[in-house]
Structure formats: C-alpha cells, structure tokens
Ligand code: 9L3
C-alpha cells in the first residue's frame with residue numbers, strides 16, 4: 267500500500283493431505299465462491315479465538331468429513347498474498363494421518379495429485395508458491 271491506509275488482513279489455514287503414494291489432495295473452489303474453478307489446498311478462514319491448528323481441524327471436518335489429530339499437523343510453508351481488497355496470510359500444514367474417508371462434503375471436486383503434476387491445476391495466487399515446498403515431501 268502506498269497511500270497509508272491499512273489493509274484488511276485475512277487469516278486462512280490450509281493443509282496438504284498426503285496419501286500413502288505421496289499424492290496431495292487438491293479441492294476445486296465451487297461456483298459462486300471467489301476464485302471459483304481454481305484448485306486449492308483445503309482449508310479456510312480462522313475464526314476468533316482459534317489457533318491455526320484448531321481452525322484447520324474444524325475446516326477439514328466441515329469440508330472433507332475427516333478427523334485430524336493436532337499431533338498429525340506439521341507446519342510446512344507460509345503464504346502471504348495481496349489481493350485487490352485484502353491481504354491474505356496463510357500457513358500450510360502437512361498431514362499424513364487422519365481418521366475417516368475423504369469426502370466432498372460441500373460438493374467440491376477433489377483430486378489426489380502428485381506434486382510434479384500440480385502445474386496442470388490452476389491455483390489461487392496464494393497457493394501457487396506453496397507447491398515448491400511439497401517437492402521434498
Ligand atoms: N484461499 C486461498 N487458498 C486456499 C484457501 C483455503 C483459501 N488454499 C483464499 C480464498 C479466499 C480466502 O482465502 O479469498 C478465504 O477462503 P474461503 O473462506 O473463501 O474458502
């Protein structure tokens with residue numbers, strides 16, 4: 267910002283769920299939401315009073331129907347991106363163990379993707395730089 271006005275900060279948490287074959291779950295943002303059609307790491311906005319881990323556990327339950335233990339979430343990378351009307355701060359966690367079967371609870375398309383193939387999936391600008399952090403998984 268060059269005009270001295272503060273910009274609204276939005277705190278989001280996201281997760282790279284990694285399966286036994288090293289594939290990572292990508293979720294397509296549904297019609298009607300911002301950035302519709304782009305493929306993102308699942309997650310969402312933190313609510314007041316939540317830790318990042320609390321928020322991620324809640325989002326993964328709401329969006330994918332799985333239960334994740336806090337001990338199974340490891341911080342991996344951090345995204346910071348300025349959109350037209352807000353600034354997004356988004357830590358990315360990695361998780362290899364969860365309970366239950368991943369389901370598209372909100373009707374979103376889901377795909378398990380090898381990190382080397384992620385360039386085929388158009389992503390929100392905040393998510394794109396995070397792909398580099400998955401190479402060494
Ligand atoms: N966002 C970007 N990448 C992600 C996630 C989960 C979210 N991996 C952005 C999209 C929206 C904002 O964060 O601009 C809030 O997300 P949502 O609550 O609309 O899912």
Ligand code: MG
Nearest residue numbers: 308309310311
């Ligand atoms: Mg979400």
